[in-house]
Amino acid sequence: MMGATPGYMATMNAITHSDALAIVPDFVVTTMKKLNVAVEFFSADFDLGxxxxxxxxxxxxxxxxxxxxxxxxxxxxxxxxxx
Structure with missing residues (x-):
């Protein structure tokens, strides 16, 4: 899996306090699929509004x-x- 955070402390916080590494807009998923990036994608089970x-x-x-x-x-x- 891949994730993106703004720095070391944010990465550690994301890993230790959640089971999600990244929430990204649909266009990022679409682009990464076109580039055949080896990442698993899933839909969030909540509405971000x-x-x-x-x-x-x-x-x-x-x-x-x-x-x-x-x-x-x-x-x-x-x-x-x-x-």
Missing amino acids: KRSIIQAWHSKHNHSPCHKWLRDLTKGMFIDSMK
Whole structure:
């Protein structure tokens, strides 16, 4: 299994206080399946509710082609997951 946490202490907390290593949006699962990543996926047995998601970045990157590409890619993945 694979999991993602922001650091060592968060990892230890996740391991010792839950049986879940990661809760990820559907678009992540879809992308990982397309990439044939060896991870087990399962549906949560509870509703997380609706959330508003925005993209935020430092204004100095507004005209960076690399940052625009990344923002467009992530936005596209979110939009595709909503279809």
